[in-house]
Amino acid sequence: MARTAHALHILVKHQEQAKDILKQIQKGSKFQTLAKKYSSCPSGKKGGDLGEFRQGQMVPQFDKFVFSGEILTPTIVKTRFGYHIIKTLYRT
Numbered sequence: 001m002a003r004t005a006h007a008l009h010i011l012v013k014h015q016e017q018a019k020d021i022l023k024q025i026q027k028g029s030k031f032q033t034l035a036k037k038y039s040s041c042p043s044g045k046k047g048g049d050l051g052e053f054r055q056g057q058m059v060p061q062f063d064k065f066v067f068s069g070e071i072l073t074p075t076i077v078k079t080r081f082g083y084h085i086i087k088t089l090y091r092t
Helices: 015-026 031-038 042-046 060-068
Strands: 004-012 049-054 075-079 082-091
Touching: 004 015, 004 031, 004 042, 004 060, 015 031, 015 075, 015 082, 031 042, 042 049, 060 075, 060 082
Parallel strands: none
Antiparallel strands: 004 049, 004 082, 075 082
16 A cells, blocks of 8 residues: 655745745744745645645655655755745654
């Protein structure tokens, strides 16, 4: 059976902006509110919610973090699309 995960993300073009957003999250700002404000991904309208997806559906760097990184700890990951702040909610 394929592994699945559920994640939120915020996509921005510049590393400095990603770092600034991550700092805001660490200071207590709501992830979903910042996603709606800053994310260039259509999922931003849903608070960055990507829903549940299978391993291998996302670009390699994104996939690797979601399926092996920390759960519930927002982290910056660079892909060909830009800089993602990813928060993995769970994985199976």
